[in-house]
Amino acid sequence: MAYVITQNCCKDGSCVPVCPVSCIRPAGSPGEFTGTEMLYIDPDACIDCGACLEECPVDAIFYDEDLPPDQERFREINARFFERHPLQIHSQETPLERHGVKPGALRVAVVGAGPAACYASTALIGVDGVEVNLFERLPTPFGLIRAGVAPDHQHTKSVVRIFDHTFTNKRFECYLNVEIGSDLTHDELLAHHHAVIYAVGASRSRELDLPGNELPGNHSAVDFVGWYNGHPDHAHHVFDLSGERAVIIGNGNVALDVARVLLLDTDHLATTDIAPYALAALSDSRIREVVVLARRGPRDAAFSTGEFLALGHLPGVDVIIDSTDLATRPDDDVETVLKLQIAREYADRPSTAANKRIVFRFAASPTEVVGSDRAEGLRVATNGSPESELLTAPLILRAIGYQGSAIDSLPFDAARGVVPNEGGRVIDEHGQPVPGVYVTGWIKRGPRGVIGTNRNCAEETVAALLEDFHTGKLAPDVADPAGVRRLLSERGLSPIGWAGWRSIDAAERRRGAEVSRPRVKFTAIADMVSAANL
Numbered sequence: 210m211a212y213v214i215t216q217n218c219c220k221d222g223s224c225v226p227v228c229p230v231s232c233i234r235p236a237g238s239p240g241e242f243t244g245t246e247m248l249y250i251d252p253d254a255c256i257d258c259g260a261c262l263e264e265c266p267v268d269a270i271f272y273d274e275d276l277p278p279d280q281e282r283f284r285e286i287n288a289r290f291f292e293r294h295p296l297q298i299h300s301q302e303t304p305l306e307r308h309g310v311k312p313g314a315l316r317v318a319v320v321g322a323g324p325a326a327c328y329a330s331t332a333l334i335g336v337d338g339v340e341v342n343l344f345e346r347l348p349t350p351f352g353l354i355r356a357g358v359a360p361d362h363q364h365t366k367s368v369v370r371i372f373d374h375t376f377t378n379k380r381f382e383c384y385l386n387v388e389i390g391s392d393l394t395h396d397e398l399l400a401h402h403h404a405v406i407y408a409v410g411a412s413r414s415r416e417l418d419l420p421g422n423e424l425p426g427n428h429s430a431v432d433f434v435g436w437y438n439g440h441p442d443h444a445h446h447v448f449d450l451s452g453e454r455a456v457i458i459g460n461g462n463v464a465l466d467v468a469r470v471l472l473l474d475t476d477h478l479a480t481t482d483i484a485p486y487a488l489a490a491l492s493d494s495r496i497r498e499v500v501v502l503a504r505r506g507p508r509d510a511a512f513s514t515g516e517f518l519a520l521g522h523l524p525g526v527d528v529i530i531d532s533t534d535l536a537t538r539p540d541d542d543v544e545t546v547l548k549l550q551i552a553r554e555y556a557d558r559p560s561t562a563a564n565k566r567i568v569f570r571f572a573a574s575p576t577e578v579v580g581s582d583r584a585e586g587l588r589v590a591t592n593g594s595p596e597s598e599l600l601t602a603p604l605i606l607r608a609i610g611y612q613g614s615a616i617d618s619l620p621f622d623a624a625r626g627v628v629p630n631e632g633g634r635v636i637d638e639h640g641q642p643v644p645g646v647y648v649t650g651w652i653k654r655g656p657r658g659v660i661g662t663n664r665n666c667a668e669e670t671v672a673a674l675l676e677d678f679h680t681g682k683l684a685p686d687v688a689d690p691a692g693v694r695r696l697l698s699e700r701g702l703s704p705i706g707w708a709g710w711r712s713i714d715a716a717e718r719r720r721g722a723e724v725s726r727p728r729v730k731f732t733a734i735a736d737m738v739s740a741a742n743l
């Protein structure tokens with residue numbers, strides 16, 4: 210018997226160092242971004258000690274015999290990884306050298322409060338003496354953990370508990386509801402800190418320039434995800450759920466999240482933290498079919514194996530594979546082989562007329578949003594053929610990935626949507642480091658990877674920052690730490706601290722408890738601010 214890692218793996222690797230027999234792979238070191246979708250346990254080497262299960266922040270690890278029925282397949286998936294990649298025992302990694310610093314010698318501003326910012330703050334607070342001030346434009350922390358992770362993935366959201374000890378550390382201070390660039394400038398921030406790390410993510414949708422793009426009913430999935438998760442910037446959107454079909458462009462994990470939310474039984478959604486208005490709208494939805502459209506073939510599908518497999522367990526939903534190109538090739542990696550195998554299994558399953566459907570279309574490119582005064586459908590061309598087809602649907606969602614936005618006073622690579630950097634050190638147009646300025650997360654490496662990918666990414670950035678500090682590359686003297694609060698107060702701003710967030714959190718949970726839900730979110734900034742001051 211062995212422990213098994215399942216669908217929910219966040220890949221932050223907390224389990225890796227606690228394994229006494231070092232049988233969890235891939236085991237990356239700081240700065241190394243492993244290519245797989247998740248981590249795996251070698252069943253032959255596992256000694257059943259359970260240390261990994263204790264450490265997993267998202268409850269993704271199960272004892273073999275306790276695997277829930279819908280995760281059983283991961284027993285085979287974990288084992289298969291090691292058939293292709295036999296376990297090599299790594300020599301024990303040398304832990305990063307982290308010399309403490311004198312109190313007041315290194316004060317770092319972290320901008321953003323999503324997973325990248327949380328992991329960066331945690332790495333910094335782990336160094337004795339380092340002080341961290343975190344700035345976030347919303348009154349609530351956690352970025353995409355709160356406003357991106359789908360509501361039916363509540364376990365994934367539980368990762369936030371690993372940051373508790375960081376946010377309650379006396380060297381950590383948090384300034385929620387403060388926007389850098391408007392409430393405080395980059396220069397003011399840098400004047401009061403020895404270094405600044407931007408961890409602002411990538412909050413816009415990539416563009417897709419189609420004729421008819423402007424028609425109502427054609428939206429980005431970024432808007433839809435923000436809407437169902439109660440993000441204050443997206444709470445006002447209205448989606449037409451009155452048709453029987455919706456079409457999603459793109460087949461990454463966001464497309465799968467959106468497809469599930471559109472088709473899930475609302476009794477199930479009602480047990481989650483989905484925004485109340487979204488729950489009400491979805492309860493009246495007439496959508497029965499979601500077409501997930503990909504421009505490439507099944508082998509290149511962007512979704513991850515675990516998320517694809519999970520679709521097969523949705524009650525009352527058939528998964529239809531509209532492709533015959535499902536054969537594997539000898540050079541396919543383990544995850545591609547699995548994806549194709551699962552696709553063949555779906556293709557062989559009989560469908561049930563009464564069920565809802567997720568239809569995967571491949572090698573098909575959208576060419577036009579069709580409609581007169583609103584979207585009525587999407588015209589789709591079959592790649593390599595003159596044929597095209599109109600998929601009628603009043604709702605079209607573009608799930609084609611996120612992109613970062615430029616940050617005031619910083620260089621920006623508009624083509625990649627990232628701030629140019631080397632290992633987290635921001636670099637100017639001559640390739641020279643901009644002193645004291647760093648990036649981590651999606652604004653550093655682009656919009657790829659799951660929550661835990663940010664751990665290695667942040668550790669790489671923090672290691673660069675500490676090296677610069679120890680080699681005298683950071684300004685030794687900065688303005689009085691109370692200056693930031695003074696500036697904000699002169700501007701009539703009252704930042705929300707960690708205690709304020711705890712009040713919001715408690716109020717949301719109380720509202721949730723009244724209706725048997727984990728929380729009922731506030732979705733307007735004014736309501737969040739009132740709850741913070743309760």
Ligand code: NAP
Nearest residue numbers: 459460461462463464504505511608609610611656657658
């Ligand atoms: P993604 O994985 O990059 O997928 C984007 C999809 O859009 C791909 O299918 C891509 O096709 C397609 N696309 C891009 N440009 C297009 C165009 N011009 N025309 C047609 N199709 C286009 O992005 P995502 O789904 O937004 O996810 C972002 C990251 O968050 C990923 O790393 C994902 O794994 C992660 N995430 C994880 C979870 C989870 O673990 N449950 C949930 C949500 C997000 P090509 O492949 O052909 O480029």
